[in-house]
Amino acid sequence: MVQKESLLNNLLFCFFCIFIFGCEHSIEQKSMNVFENIDVSKIPNDTILVNNISLKLQNGVYYFGYKPYSGFIKELYVSDTLKYIGSYYRGQQHGITQTFFPNGKLETERSYRYGLSYGRHFGFWQNGKIKFDFRYLNDSKEGVQKQWYESGKKYYELTFADDSENGMQKAWWENGKLYINYEVKDGIKYGLQKSALCYTLKNGKLK
Numbered sequence: 001m002v003q004k005e006s007l008l009n010n011l012l013f014c015f016f017c018i019f020i021f022g023c024e025h026s027i028e029q030k031s032m033n034v035f036e037n038i039d040v041s042k043i044p045n046d047t048i049l050v051n052n053i054s055l056k057l058q059n060g061v062y063y064f065g066y067k068p069y070s071g072f073i074k075e076l077y078v079s080d081t082l083k084y085i086g087s088y089y090r091g092q093q094h095g096i097t098q099t100f101f102p103n104g105k106l107e108t109e110r111s112y113r114y115g116l117s118y119g120r121h122f123g124f125w126q127n128g129k130i131k132f133d134f135r136y137l138n139d140s141k142e143g144v145q146k147q148w149y150e151s152g153k154k155y156y157e158l159t160f161a162d163d164s165e166n167g168m169q170k171a172w173w174e175n176g177k178l179y180i181n182y183e184v185k186d187g188i189k190y191g192l193q194k195s196a197l198c199y200t201l202k203n204g205k206l207k
Contacts, residue, residue, distance in 0.1 A: 035119045035137070038111060040095040043087050046071035050084070060115065061091035068092075077102055089114070101126055113138075125150045137162075149174045156180070165189075 048055060048064070050073050055064055062069045068091030075084040081104055086097030092115030099107045105128060111119040117136035125131050129152045135143040140163035147155040153174055159167035164187075171180035182191030 035135075038095055038113050038118065040087060040089070042070070043089050043095060044071050047074055047085075048072075050075045062088055063091060086112075159184075 048069075048071065052064075055062060055069065055073070057063075062073065070089050070091075072085060072087050074082060074086075077083045079102065081102060082100050083102075084097070084099050086093055087095035089095070093112035094114055095112065097108075097110045097112060101107050103126075105126065106124055107126075108121070108123045110117065110121040113119075116139040118138060119136065121132070121134040121136060123131040127150065129150065130148055131150075132148070133146040134141065135145065141160035142162070143160065145156075145158045145160060149155050151174060153176060154172050155174075156169075156171035158165065158169050158171075161167070165184040167185075168183050169180060169189075170178065172178055178192075180192060182189045182193050184190075
């Protein structure tokens with residue numbers, strides 16, 4: 001009788017793991033498939049510096065003279081190395097925007113569609129390791145959001161739908177210990193909620 005109960009418990013546990021993994025996978029797959037390609041074919045291959053006296057920012061829209069600007073805007077460090085470059089259509093960010101460290105390494109790469117965050121956003125530490133991998137749909141967080149410590153270890157994996165937590169939420173101390181592990185369903189949290197994700201942590205202390 002004890003063996004039967006143990007076998008039943010094991011089967012239930014396996015089913016639960018398969019169910020949770022399947023849900024996480026389907027959420028991530030859905031978030032990857034929902035994004036369309038951003039059409040940048042109408043953006044001319046013109047580039048100007050952000051400090052150009054004819055370039056003005058008004059209510060979130062860049063104007064070159066009296067017309068909304070279409071093309072690329074870039075910013076340089078004092079050393080004349082590239083700090084920032086982004087593509088714009090009718091004055092709004094549209095396509096890829098990149099920032100760079102002074103040594104020339106990529107710092108962030110973000111994508112926009114008609115001024116709104118859209119698609120994958122990546123960030124890197126100065127040592128070249130990935131810092132974050134976020135996903136946006138029309139300026140709202142959508143799908144699995146990931147962040148890493150500078151050491152390369154996982155910081156958190158959070159799942160969003162329409163800019164709200166939805167599904168599994170996990171976070172780790174830099175020593176690898178899991179300190180947040182809960183699921184959000186219909187606005188209710190189920191599971192371990194040890195502390196809030198409001199700052200980067202290292203072994204339980206402020207980093």
